[in-house]
Amino acid sequence: MNDRMFLTGLFNAAINAADPLKALQRRLPAPPSGRTVVVGAGKGAAQLARAFETLWPTPVSGVVVTRYGYGVECAHIRVMEAAHPVPDPAGLDASAALFDAVKGLGPNDLVVALVCGGGSALLPAPPEGLTLEDEQALNRSLMASGAPISVMNAIRKHVSTIKGGRLAAASHPARVVTLVVSDVPGDDPAQVASGPTVPDSISRIRALRYLDNYRIDLPPTVLRHLQNPNASAPDPTDPVFACNDVHVVASAALSLDAAAKRAEAGGIPAVILSDAIEGEAREVARVHAAIARQIQRRNQPFSKPLVLLSGGETTVTLHGNGRGGRNTEFLLSLALALDGVQGVTALAADTDGIDGTQDNAGAFADGLTCARLRELARDPAEYLANNDSYTAFDALGDLFVPGPTGTNVNDFRAILVQ
Secondary structure, three states, rough: OOOHHHHHHHHHHHOOOOOHHHHHHHHOOOOOOOOOOEEOOOHHHHHHHHHHEEEEEEOEEEEEEEEEOOOOOOOOOOOEEEEEOOHHHHHHHHHHHHHHHHOOOOOOOOOEEEEOHHHHHHOOOOOOOOOOHHHHHHHHHHHHHOHHHHHHHHOOOOOOOOOOHHHHHHHHEEOOOOOOOOOOOOOOOOHHHHOOOOOOOOOOOHHHHHHHOOOOOHHHHHHHOOOOOHOOOOOOHHHHHOEEEEEEEOOHHHHHHHHHHHHHOOOOOEEEEEEEEEEHHHHHHHHHHHHHHHHHHOOOOOOOOOOEEEOOOOOOOOOOOOOOOOHHHHHHHHHHOOOOOOOEEEEEEEEOOOOOOOOOOOEEEEEEEHHHHHHHOOOOHHHHHHOOHHHHHHHHEEEEEOOOOOOOOOOOEEEEEO
C-alpha cells in the first residue's frame, strides 16, 4: 500500500467513526407520550435525519436544512437545501420552516434537534431592521477576519432570531433534546451552528469586544444592531431551557481515535497531537512541519515510522484573491516548510468533504510538492501569498475529492513520517 492510500484509509476510518446511525444510536431519548418533531441544520443534517427515522420507534415529522447537493431522501422529515458559506433566500425559507415545525407544541411533545457544522450559514434569520444582505455581509466579514470559529459564532448569535437558543425557546413548553455532531474545537455544543437550540453565556458586550480584539470590520447596519441591548441572545438560565438536554454524539476526538487505531492495525504507530487546534492555517502548518522534520532527522520526540494526527479548525486571513480553503492553505505552507525533506507525506481534509467553497476536501503534500510546482514554472510561495492553494494542488493533480461524507467533525490532518 502506498502512502496516499494509507492516509486515505485513515481519513475513511475517521469518517466511519462519525457515521450518523452509530452516533445517534448511543444517545436516543425515550419517546414522548405526545408528538416527536425533528429539526436540524448542518452539512450532515439530512443523513442524521434519515438515520433518526431508521432508529425511532414512533411516528415522526419535522424539517432539516443542509447545503446544496448534500440532501438525501427521508420518509417523513422534510429535507431542505440552502447556500453555504454565504446565506441565500432558501436559507431564510428553511429558518421559517423550522419555526413552523415547533409551533404550538405542548409539554408532552418532544423536539429532537439534529445539529452539525455549517448550520450557521444555513439558518439566516435577520432581526428586525436587518436584511438577508446584512447577514451575507456579516458572514463575509467574519470569514475574511481570521477569527476562530468560536468568536464568529459568538457574534452571529446576537445578530439572529434563530441562533443562540432562540429555536429552543420557540419550542417551549415542549422538551428539546439536541444531538450534536461537533465540528468546533473543544466540542462546546453552543458553538456548533451557533447553537439554535443551545444558549450560552457569551454576552453581547463580550461579542463587541471581539470586534476590537480581532479587528473585525462589520457592516454599519450590523454594528448598530449589535450595539443595541435588545440584540442580546437568550440567557441560558432562563426557565424555558430548564428541561432541555444536550449531547455531543460525534466529534473530532472520537474520529481521531478511530484513525489512530486503523494506523496501528496497519503497523504504523500514531500520535494524536490535539483534536482542538486553532490558529492561522499557515502558522499551524509550520509547527506540524517542524515536528515532522525533527522525527525524520532525529527520531525525536517520537521514533519513525509514525503518523501524526490532529484535528480542530484553523482559519485563513485573506490577503489575496486566489482559490482555496484552510486545509489546502495548511498543506501548501507545510510543503514549503518541508521543501526537500524526504519520507514525509501529508493529507489534510475537511471531514464534510468540502474545503472552503471548492469541490475538494483537501489535498496531499510531501517534500517534493514545491519542486514539482517549480518544474511547472509555478512559485509555491507566490500561490500561498495569494491564498491560491487550490490552484497549486489542482495543477499537480493532488487534490483530495471524496465528495460529501454525510458528517462533519472538522478538519482531519495526518502526516506520515517513514
